[in-house]
Amino acid sequence: MTYSPPMSPIQQLHSSSSMSLYSMGSEQLLDHSHLKPGDNASLLSYATTINMYRANAKKTNDMEIQCDFAIFLVEAAKRLIMEQQEEQESSIHAYLTEAEKLLKQVAVRGHSPSQYYLANMYSSGLLHKSNKYEFDKAFPLYVQAAKHHHPDAAYRTAKCYEDGLGTRRDKGKAVQFYRKAATLNHPGAMYRLGLAEMKGELGLCSNIRDGHKWLKRSAEASTAEYPHALHELGHLHERGVASIIFQDHDYALRLYQDASDLGYAPSCFRLGECYEFGRLGCAVDPRLSMHYYGLAAEQGHPHACFALTAWYLIGVPGVMEPSDEQAFAWALRAAHATPGLARAEYAVGYFYEVGIGIEKNHSMAWDYYQKAAEHGEKRAIQRLQAGPHQLNIDQPYQQTQQSSPSTPTLSSPAFSSSSSSSSSSSAHQQKQKHRYSIQSINQVIDTNWVKKWKQRLSRNIKS
Known part of the structure; x- marks a missing residue:
């Protein structure tokens, strides 16, 4: 609450x-003289x-x-x-x-909302001079509020028992309080029970059928704070599970859309993929794809940020002009997300090396190649093995615009009006023809991923 x-x-x-x-027969409690005109x-x-x-x-x-x-x-x-x-x-x-x-x-x-709010203040560190989380003080208050049938308090009590926050770990107690919160229609508790039943966690035996029931109940009660069951159900019905959970792409798509309406970033990203590649019965629609990617990217979803990098690199005739600066900015955000994306780190290194959307900086390029290599990106490892003297071979990127400043700014996809599609299409194609020198790109170790992106997305758009 x-x-x-x-x-x-x-x-x-x-x-x-x-x-x-x-009050009956008493004087006015508040003085309203300050509200009188004059x-x-x-x-x-x-x-x-x-x-x-x-x-x-x-x-x-x-x-x-x-x-x-x-x-x-x-x-x-x-x-x-x-x-x-x-x-x-x-x-x-x-x-x-x-x-x-x-x-x-x-x-x-015995006022449960006060018990719960005070517990949250302790658990957030708001009352500690060093902002230390005081779960030892919060846990007893969560328990007290849960005993007064406070659903959020019952859920937090279960989390404390599961993670050992302010008390010792106890899977049995965790399940007990998750069930209590679930009986009070708490969507987060029902979602956790559903996952535990599906995967055999918290000491429970794996039971896909019961887990599916809990997930459906959670989805029916989902909120902006707890939209997770909608996405999980969509994922399950997208692929199906044995003979228990049937495969239904239309139903999965509706679940993803419901979750995206609540602002759930993974569902927004999945819808972006569906409209980019024509999955789950969706027609390829660049505008919708960028819209959903944008919703997820604004929440820091690394894969969505990197997907926008691809769209900004190629642009869409009549919809959005290419922007190297925005491509670099979204790749940079994907690289710095939590967790960071190794592919994005490699891309940022390449952008710095070649000068796509940013001034060339071989030192920064080398740093990002090293970060990507540490995270297992094979192309970055190969690039580092080639040595720093191989950076920027024959200047593979032919720029058509002035490089952006070293501090790029992000913006969500901005779409052109459809009335200008015919004129912008030819201009876009002419611009694209000279944006990259394919021969020189192929001279750099495995840097033709830009070309592959262009071919892949263009093929999807035309189809």
């Missing part, structure tokens, strides 16, 4: 059925809002209001942290200390 901080104490008091701005009218400052909220929270024993005020204090502290104002250190500490004290008081009274 998540909470949003109230916008003002007035709105918070209105939202509670047990409180109002007026020379003395003013807006509430953030500190004044907190003071007013604090005064009203103290007038009630409503645990929901007190919990929400504590959360409001935490959000205020986070805001100051984001602003990085050193003079606000005392205010940040004061807000967090007050929130912790108030949440403890409410948690002791």
Whole structure:
């Protein structure tokens, strides 16, 4: 259960059925003089809002209001942290200390949302001076909230038992709390149980049928935070499993689309592949392919970033002009993603060596070749074996534009209007004819991957 901080104490008091701005036969709780028009009218400052909220929270024993005020204090502290104002250190500490004290008081009274939120503060390191994760303090609170049927707390308790966070590892206890959270319709817990049943993890015997049932239940309850079951089910129905899970490409495609609607990067990437190569019954559509790759790449998906590199290298007539600068920028992002992509590291090295989208820099090229080789990229190993004196043989790349600055910027695919497709198509083909010297590219050890990309994608587009 998540909470949003109230916008003002007035709105918070209105939202509670047990409180109002007026008590029967009593004076007004809040002074509205600052809202009256005239020379003395003013807006509430953030500190004044907190003071007013604090005064009203103290007038009630409503645990929901007190919990929400504590959360409001935490959000205020986070805001100051984001602003990085050193003079606000005392205010940040004061807000967090007050929130912790108030949440403890409410948690002791058995209020599960307060127990869960306080546990999250400990587990995130927000209350430690060195930002150390305090799972030893968080775990008991998760357990208490779980016993009060808090689904997220039950799920976090299970994760603590599975990973040994704040307690010893106990697979049996982990399964117990995953099942408790699953009975409360927690999609993350149902997804974890589904994987455990499918793969025989957490001490469970492998049972594909039961695992599939848990995944379907999780998919039905999926959220933006827990879209994983949709993608996993799509993967299972894409290939099928024995006689238990039937192969159905249309159903798999719908599941990937549902997951992508929730912003799940792996599903967005899979749809990008489908529309690039015409898989799962999809027609080849460069525009849709780049759209889905872009959605995944914006979240740092390394394979999607590298796929955009390919699209930007060749462009699409009438849809998107080639851009060496953007090709380099997306390859660089793929190389620096977590985990990094060895192919992308090799590509960045080649771009630096030849000068594609960036000024030539043999030192940087060598560095990226070494990174790629360390990650097992065979072409990089071969390139290093050739020696640094072989870099940039005969200047294999013939540039048509000025090289970009050394700090490229990223942008998502920008599409041209369809009305200009005929004129841009011929211009694009003319430009492509002179972009690469194929003879000189072949002189460099295994660097004809650019040509292969062009041929592969062009073939898919034409078909």
